[in-house]
Amino acid sequence: MEKRKQIYRKLFTSTFYLSAFTFGGGFVIIPLMKKKFVDDLQWVDEDEMLNLTAIAQSSPGAVAVNAAILLGYKVAGISGALLTILGTVLPPLIILSVISLFYTAFRDNIVVKAVLKGMQAGIAAVIADVVINLGSNVLKEKDMISALIMAGAFIATYLLKINVVYIILVCGCIGAVKILIQTKKVHKDGVHK
Amino acid sequence: MILLQLFWSFIQIGMFSIGGGMAAIPLIQNQVVDLHHWLTLSEFTDLITIAEMTPGPIAINSATFVGIRIAGIPGAIISTIGCVLPSCIIVSILAWVYFRFKKLTVMQGVLSGLRPVIAALIASAGMSVFTLAVWGEGGFSTNPQAINLVSVLIFAAAIFILLKWKPDPVYVMLGSGIIGGIIYLIM
Numbered sequence: 508m509e510k511r512k513q514i515y516r517k518l519f520t521s522t523f524y525l526s527a528f529t530f531g532g533g534f535v536i537i538p539l540m541k542k543k544f545v546d547d548l549q550w551v552d553e554d555e556m557l558n559l560t561a562i563a564q565s566s567p568g569a570v571a572v573n574a575a576i577l578l579g580y581k582v583a584g585i586s587g588a589l590l591t592i593l594g595t596v597l598p599p600l601i602i603l604s605v606i607s608l609f610y611t612a613f614r615d616n617i618v619v620k621a622v623l624k625g626m627q628a629g630i631a632a633v634i635a636d637v638v639i640n641l642g643s644n645v646l647k648e649k650d651m652i653s654a655l656i657m658a659g660a661f662i663a664t665y666l667l668k669i670n671v672v673y674i675i676l677v678c679g680c681i682g683a684v685k686i687l688i689q690t691k692k693v694h695k696d697g698v699h700k
Numbered sequence: 701m702i703l704l705q706l707f708w709s710f711i712q713i714g715m716f717s718i719g720g721g722m723a724a725i726p727l728i729q730n731q732v733v734d735l736h737h738w739l740t741l742s743e744f745t746d747l748i749t750i751a752e753m754t755p756g757p758i759a760i761n762s763a764t765f766v767g768i769r770i771a772g773i774p775g776a777i778i779s780t781i782g783c784v785l786p787s788c789i790i791v792s793i794l795a796w797v798y799f800r801f802k803k804l805t806v807m808q809g810v811l812s813g814l815r816p817v818i819a820a821l822i823a824s825a826g827m828s829v830f831t832l833a834v835w836g837e838g839g840f841s842t843n844p845q846a847i848n849l850v851s852v853l854i855f856a857a858a859i860f861i862l863l864k865w866k867p868d869p870v871y872v873m874l875g876s877g878i879i880g881g882i883i884y885l886i887m
Binding site for chain 2: 524525526527528529530534535537538539542546554557558559560561562563564566567568569570571572573576577580581585588592595596598599600602603604606607610611613614617618619620621622623624625626627628629630631632633634635636637638639641642645653654656657658659660661664665671674675678679680681682683684685686687690
């Protein structure tokens with residue numbers, strides 16, 4: 508029981524903390540969540556984190572909220588999901604409520620602008636770090652199709668600006684077809700032996 | 701009554717913005733500016749600017765901002781709940797399906813096709829932020845004078861620190877903000 512409470516507390520504080528510092532929207536929180544839940548707490552493995560992100564991205568609503576729901580659900584069921592939603596939603600709710608009182612002053616403040624400009628480069632580095640990590644893991648599988656999907660998806664989203672929903676649908680189908688062909692092959696080989 | 705209207709508007713925003721972030725902006729504008737006139741277009745532009753300057757998803761930021769201006773704190777809370785409600789329901793169903801059927805061969809195949817996509821999507825988001833940091837709003841340019849050297853240096857230092865010591869990324873982001881902020885203010 509005590510342990511369960513501890514998990515609840517950790518779920519809430521982790522998502523609250525990450526949400527409070529996730530500048531730059533949607534995908535920035537995923538690298539941070541990966542660091543926290545996969546590398547530090549080891550509650551989720553890397554493949555599962557990527558699976559959950561895929562689901563979060565293909566569902567309606569904010570990616571950060573969706574990913575938080577999935578992580579909470581995975582770690583502690585429905586009550587876990589409710590806690591992580593609260594943890595993710597409270598920081599922007601509080602911060603925006605305060606800022607809405609003097610938003611023009613905030614918007615035009617040169618100190619805020621300078622700090623945010625500096626932070627952009629840091630955010631880019633944090634994302635790059637996770638991309639290096641994830642990308643090298645995909646390449647380590649030594650699977651041509653995975654590597655091609657990664658390159659193709661990057662070109663499609665970054666250069667061609669194709670809607671992410673289509674990319675996910677197409678690549679999910681490619682993955683399904685690939686594994687069906689592979690299992691068929693295994694069955695055939697089994698018969699020969 | 702106004703609370704119900706806010707609630708219903710943000711449910712629609714939460715339900716139809718698939719893919720997050722930028723996908724939500726036209727929907728929010730449609731509900732908040734065009735249909736209900738809760739904000740003028742220039743207030744809405746301010747809202748987007750502020751949402752980008754503050755942590756958290758744009759849809760949640762908008763819900764809070766619009767809610768609090770129209771109906772105070774209860775408005776902010778009701779709008780935010782409306783905004784996340786569709787996600788809660790749909791994602792919970794998907795989570796249940798995923799954890800129940802993830803061992804299925806076909807599901808394994810679909811997910812193995814999606815994992816490299818997520819790596820690519822994160823890379824794409826990273827490139828956009830990097831371009832914004834180094835070249836500003838204008839985007840990539842071959843003119844060497846357009847490059848923001850401070851950003852390049854902070855980026856290089858931050859990635860070096862991250863790869864070498866693996867610190868909490870939040871510290872790296874805050875550190876970049878403080879150091880960058882000081883440099884820009886002095887310049």
